[in-house]
Amino acid sequence: MILSLHHYLILSAIVFVIGVTGILLNRQNLIVLLMSIELMLVAVNTNFIAFSSWMGNISGQVFVFFILTVAAAEAAIGLSILILLFRNIGSLNVNFINKLRG
Numbered sequence: 001m002i003l004s005l006h007h008y009l010i011l012s013a014i015v016f017v018i019g020v021t022g023i024l025l026n027r028q029n030l031i032v033l034l035m036s037i038e039l040m041l042v043a044v045n046t047n048f049i050a051f052s053s054w055m056g057n058i059s060g061q062v063f064v065f066f067i068l069t070v071a072a073a074e075a076a077i078g079l080s081i082l083i084l085l086f087r088n089i090g091s092l093n094v095n096f097i098n099k100l101r102g
Contacts, residue, residue: 008050016043030085030092034078041071 022036045064052060082092089096 005050005054008046012043012046012050015046016040019043028093028095030082030094033094034075034082038071038075041067 016039019036019039019042022032022039026032026036045067048060048064048067052058052064085097086092
């Protein structure tokens with residue numbers, strides 16, 4: 001069985017819906033929110049790679065490397081903020097972030 005563009009788009013749509021569902025259903029835990037955003041970025045990257053391969057143009061695959069670089073930086077900064085938040089408050093609950101106001 002050869003995988004076509006249709007299969008990749010369905011996979012990407014499923015991963016994107018899982019990411020959106022994670023954001024909508026769990027608005028309390030910041031780690032789950034960051035993971036859901038990363039899932040949505042993976043879905044977009046899958047679309048870029050699938051269309052780039054389908055059209056025979058490498059520019060979409062090059063664009064994915066830039067997206068992965070930004071996602072890695074976002075994950076590093078987000079996790080460092082979460083560590084500082086946990087040290088100051090003792091919880092990763094979104095409702096307690098307003099206590100950081102100075």
